[in-house]
Amino acid sequence: VVEWSGVANWDNSIVPDLAAMADVIHQHGAKVFCQLTHMGRRGTSTNSSRALLAPSAVAEPAHRERPKAMERHEITEIVSCFAAAAERVKRSGYDGVEITSYGGHLIEQFWSPHINHRSDEYGGSLANRLRFSIEVIEAVRERVGPDFCVGFRMTGDQLLKGGLGHEEMKEIATRLAELRQLDYFNISGSTGETAELQAKTVPSLDNPLGVFNRYAASIREVVDVPVLVAARIVEPAMAEAALRRGDADLIGMTRALIADPDMPNKALAGEPEEIRLCTGANEGCIGRLFQGLTVRCVQNPVIGHEDELDELTPSPVRRRIVVAGGGPAGLEAARVATIRGHDVVLFERSSRLGGQVVTAALAPGRAEYGRAATWLSRQVVKLGVDIRFETEATLEAVLAERPEAVIIATGATPRRPDFPIDDTVRVVTCDDILRREVTIQRGDRCLVIDDDAHMRGPGAAESLLDAGATVEIVSREQTIGLDIDPTLKPALYRRLFEKGATLTPLTEVTAIGNGAVQLEHVYAGTRREVAVDLVVLALGGTAEDGLYHALRSAAPELPVYRAGDCVAPRYLYDAMHEATRIGRQV
Ligand SMILES: Cc1cc2nc3c(=O)[nH]c(=O)nc-3n(C[C@H](O)[C@H](O)[C@H](O)COP(=O)(O)O)c2cc1C
Ligand code: SF4
Numbered sequence: 152v153v154e155w156s157g158v159a160n161w162d163n164s165i166v167p168d169l170a171a172m173a174d175v176i177h178q179h180g181a182k183v184f185c186q187l188t189h190m191g192r193r194g195t196s197t198n199s200s201r202a203l204l205a206p207s208a209v210a211e212p213a214h215r216e217r218p219k220a221m222e223r224h225e226i227t228e229i230v231s232c233f234a235a236a237a238e239r240v241k242r243s244g245y246d247g248v249e250i251t252s253y254g255g256h257l258i259e260q261f262w263s264p265h266i267n268h269r270s271d272e273y274g275g276s277l278a279n280r281l282r283f284s285i286e287v288i289e290a291v292r293e294r295v296g297p298d299f300c301v302g303f304r305m306t307g308d309q310l311l312k313g314g315l316g317h318e319e320m321k322e323i324a325t326r327l328a329e330l331r332q333l334d335y336f337n338i339s340g341s342t343g344e345t346a347e348l349q350a351k352t353v354p355s356l357d358n359p360l361g362v363f364n365r366y367a368a369s370i371r372e373v374v375d376v377p378v379l380v381a382a383r384i385v386e387p388a389m390a391e392a393a394l395r396r397g398d399a400d401l402i403g404m405t406r407a408l409i410a411d412p413d414m415p416n417k418a419l420a421g422e423p424e425e426i427r428l429c430t431g432a433n434e435g436c437i438g439r440l441f442q443g444l445t446v447r448c449v450q451n452p453v454i455g456h457e458d459e460l461d462e463l464t465p466s467p468v469r470r471r472i473v474v475a476g477g478g479p480a481g482l483e484a485a486r487v488a489t490i491r492g493h494d495v496v497l498f499e500r501s502s503r504l505g506g507q508v509v510t511a512a513l514a515p516g517r518a519e520y521g522r523a524a525t526w527l528s529r530q531v532v533k534l535g536v537d538i539r540f541e542t543e544a545t546l547e548a549v550l551a552e553r554p555e556a557v558i559i560a561t562g563a564t565p566r567r568p569d570f571p572i573d574d575t576v577r578v579v580t581c582d583d584i585l586r587r588e589v590t591i592q593r594g595d596r597c598l599v600i601d602d603d604a605h606m607r608g609p610g611a612a613e614s615l616l617d618a619g620a621t622v623e624i625v626s627r628e629q630t631i632g633l634d635i636d637p638t639l640k641p642a643l644y645r646r647l648f649e650k651g652a653t654l655t656p657l658t659e660v661t662a663i664g665n666g667a668v669q670l671e672h673v674y675a676g677t678r679r680e681v682a683v684d685l686v687v688l689a690l691g692g693t694a695e696d697g698l699y700h701a702l703r704s705a706a707p708e709l710p711v712y713r714a715g716d717c718v719a720p721r722y723l724y725d726a727m728h729e730a731t732r733i734g735r736q737v
Contacts, residue, residue, distance in 0.1 A: 156440060160187070160236040169243035182246040186304070187236050187291070189229055191257030192218040192266075193343055204229070206260050206267035206274065206283075213349050226273065226283060229257070234290035237301070247300030247334070250287060254352045255343030258284045259306065262323060265313055277319075281326060292332040302379070303327060304337040307366020310351065311344050321370055328374035337379040337403065338367040347641035353406075354382050356431035356519040357642040360389060364398040371399060379403050385429050387418040409436050410450040427451055427526045430519050435724045438636030449523045452483065452727035460731060466491040470555040472737060473498065474536075475544035475698055478506020479723060480715030480730035481560030482527035487734025488558070489534045496537045496552055498544035504528040506562055507716070508723065513585040514610030515617055515646075523723060546701045556710040556737050559699045560730060563692025563716035568600075573664040581611035581689040589685070593619035598668050599687040600660050601626040604633040608689030609643055615687070616650040623653040623681065627673050630656050692720035712737060 159165060169185070176183040192205035195216060203218035204225060210217040221229075237248045252258035260266045261283040267274045273282050291301055305324065308317040315323075324336060340363040341351035354362050360383045367380035381403025384390050390402040408414055410429035417425045427450045432438075435447035435454070448454035453461060470493050474485045477499030485495045503509065505524030512521030531538065542548065549557055565580040572578055579589050581599070585607075591597075597620045601608030609632045612622045624631050624647075631647075631654045632640060647654065655670075662669040667680045694717050702711045712733045715726030 156443075157188075157190075158185075160185075160239060161232060163239065166239055166243050169240060169245070173244040177244070184247040184249050184300070184302070185240045185245050186249045186251045187233055187240070188251045189233070189257040191260045192216070193255055193257075205257070206269055209266045209268065211255065211344060213343055213346050220269070223271070226286075230283070230286045230290050233287045234294040237291040237299075238294045241295050241299050247302060248291065248295070249302040249304055249337060250291060251304035251337075252284065253304040253306055253337075253339060254341075254349070255309075258287065259309075259315075259342065263309070263315055277322070277326075281323065284327065285330060288327065288330060288332050300334045301332065302335040302337055303333045304339070306342055307338045307340050307363060307370055309342040309344070310340060310348060311342055314342065314344065317366060317369065320366070321373055324370045325373045328376060333376060335377040335379060335401065336370060336374055337381065338370050338399070339363045339380070339382050340366050345641075346637060347645065350638040350641050353433065353437040353638055354431075355433045355638055355642065357516055357639070358383055358431075360385065361393060361398070364393055364396075368396070368398040371397070377401055381405060383431060385431065386426060387414070387423055406431065406433075406436055409446065409448050409454055412451075424529070428522045430522045432517070432520050432523075433636060433638040434722065438638050441637045447724045447728075449723040449727065450526070452724060452731040456728070460735070463487060463490050463735065466493060466737075469493060470737070471553065472496070472556045472558065473544070473549050473552050473554040474558045474560060475549060476506065476560035476562055476715075476717070477501075477504040477528075477538065478560060478562050478715065478726070479508055479524055479527060480562075480717075480726040481506070481558070482524065482531055483727050483730035484558045484560060484712075484714055484734040484737075485536050486527060486530050486534060487731055488737050489531070489536055491734070491737075493737065494537075496539065496554075497531065498539050498542045498548065500541070500543050502540050504531070504538070510582050510585050511606065511610070513587075513614075514606065515613045517606070517610060544698055546698065546705055549698070549702065550706065554709070556712070557702055558730075558733055558737065559696075559702070559711065559713040559717055560715050560726075561695040561698055561713075561717040563720040564695050565688065566602075566690040566693045568660070568663075568688060568690060570660055571662045571664065575666045576663050576668070576683060576686055578663060578686045578688065581607045581687055584611040584614050584687055587614075591615060591618040591620050591685070595620040595684040596682065597622045597685045597687060598681060598683045599624040599689060601628075601631050601689050603689040603691040604628055605635055606632065606639070606643075608632065608687070609635070609647060611687050611689060612652055613643075613646060613650065615685075616647070616652055620685070621651065623655055625655045625658040625660065625670060627659045628656060630654075692716055694719055710737070 192211045204221045205218035208220045309315045341348045343349045363382040371378040377400035379401035380399035385407050406429040411427040435449045472493045472495045474481045474497045485497045489495045508524040597615045599612045657673045667682045699713045714730040
């Protein structure tokens with residue numbers, strides 16, 4: 152494995168692993184293709200100490216490492232490496248290869264005049280800038296022969312000021328198609344140049360559904376091989392509609408299949424309502440991958456843990472189980488325990504299921520995040536879980552059910568501040584804002600304290616801005632929303648700044664009183680006072696573990712488990728993961 156979790160296809164040692172992969176996939180009746188790329192200046196020399204290669208010594212702003220301009224012999228070598236890699240893929244039993252330029256990889260770097268400043272036959276005119284890609288395509292085709300499928304992935308518009316626009320990409324697609332060496336095109340949009348554009352290559356829920364369909368539709372007019380489109384096509388009906396409209400001949404659905412690998416089977420079975428729909432929030436998958444972490448999924452806790460969690464086995468004993476809390480962790484535990492044959496009673500304090508997810512989905516532009524609870528809620532109802540709405544899971548109420556096991560998923564309560572507060576300033580939580588429980592007047596001076604370092608504080612801030620308030624967000628960290636992943640942060644920052652927010656990192660709140668907030672710079676120690684009408688706390692949570700401990704001491708023999716934020720507040724996929732394990736264990 153190399154940078155970006157790619158597979159190092161640069162010598163024959165990879166063949167046994169590729170062959171094993173192809174074999175497993177074929178056993179399930181699917182076809183398997185492998186992408187071929189060189190990242191050029193998008194790589195890193197961190198591990199290899201070898202300078203990055205690029206058409207010219209122009210660094211990519213998103214990663215900053217300055218590459219060396221490729222020498223002629225390096226161009227020749229990389230062309231032949233593409234061909235050798237394609238042959239290995241074929242030899243390993245794959246059904247095809249996809250050469251990719253997409254996301255600002257080396258081939259796209261050669262096409263781009265703002266990156267490619269060469270004065271030899273690989274730079275200058277479009278014909279020259281295309282030369283490297285044409286050599287790669289021809290070398291690959293020659294090596295794999297006419298009958299092996301070779302596709303090509305490219306952007307339909309870099310969306311970059313001064314970059315390659317749609318008409319230029321259409322011209323490039325036309326010329327590549329004229330080679331008559333490619334079997335299909337795979338079209339998306341954006342490029343890897345900046346943090347914001349890179350984020351858009353896996354467009355989050357900030358982007359419209361089917362966001363790149365129009366580029367595929369347009370390129371489909373000028374090439375005479377099938378065109379595939381990918382990005383924000385989240386359910387089979389959308390895919391069918393895109394095909395019917397003629398946007399594309401093939402549909403790519405990456406995150407939709409991560410969220411529900413059984414999606415095609417459910418669609419074939421005529422059960423589209425059974426599909427776990429991707430939220431598009433990127434929190435578990437690409438948001439983690441971009442930070443060098445393994446892929447997980449907020450919608451599907453099995454992802455990344457398939458070897459241990461794939462199959463649900465019936466319980467040898469049927470038990471009566473009480474689940475306390477109808478948030479995602481409680482729902483997942485109840486779902487899995489019920490499927491395994493247990494009788495489950497679920498206590499939910501409020502009148503609806505979904506817990507914190509429902510509140511988080513109220514932030515501007517985050518409605519699709521709610522899907523992380525929609526499917527689970529439907530499933531527990533369908534499975535016949537005995538749901539007791541508006542019922543507090545007290546010690547007495549739980550024990551009155553005579554449970555044989557209890558799963559606590561009572562979540563967390565907002566953490567209280569550790570600085571003094573008087574009653575001259577309205578102080579509320581970010582959840583109060585998201586739930587519209589606070590009246591905001593146009594022009595209200597609001598200060599959001601972002602200790603949570605994730606979406607809650609900025610989300611509440613955006614709600615306030617939309618209501619006409621003036622907003623400053625302070626955080627003791629180096630940036631606001633420090634832990635928000637790189638696929639979400641650029642668009643969030645753009646919206647916050649465009650709406651007029653002031654972002655003040657490295658700043659702690661020391662007191663709230665006399666109609667003002669006292670602030671102190673984390674390093675300089677300098678102090679200032681800000682007059683405010685409203686303070687919004689986004690301080691994270693405190694585990695609501697009272698019931699757990701009460702049960703442990705009142706009924707020491709009773710198996711009591713707990714999952715999610717009531718253990719310790721963490722991410723949604725952590726809560727789901729813990730819950731699914733307990734559902735399998737109980
Ligand atoms: C976890 C993950 C890994 C990805 N890896 C690649 C990759 O190796 N090559 C590539 O061209 N696109 C990659 N993509 C982008 C997808 O191919 C696709 O363009 C993008 O996710 C948008 O489609 P979707 O909305 O169906 O997810 C990846 C996406 C995700 C979520
Ligand atoms: S983590 Fe979120 S965006 Fe990624 S596949 Fe799962 S639901 Fe979709």
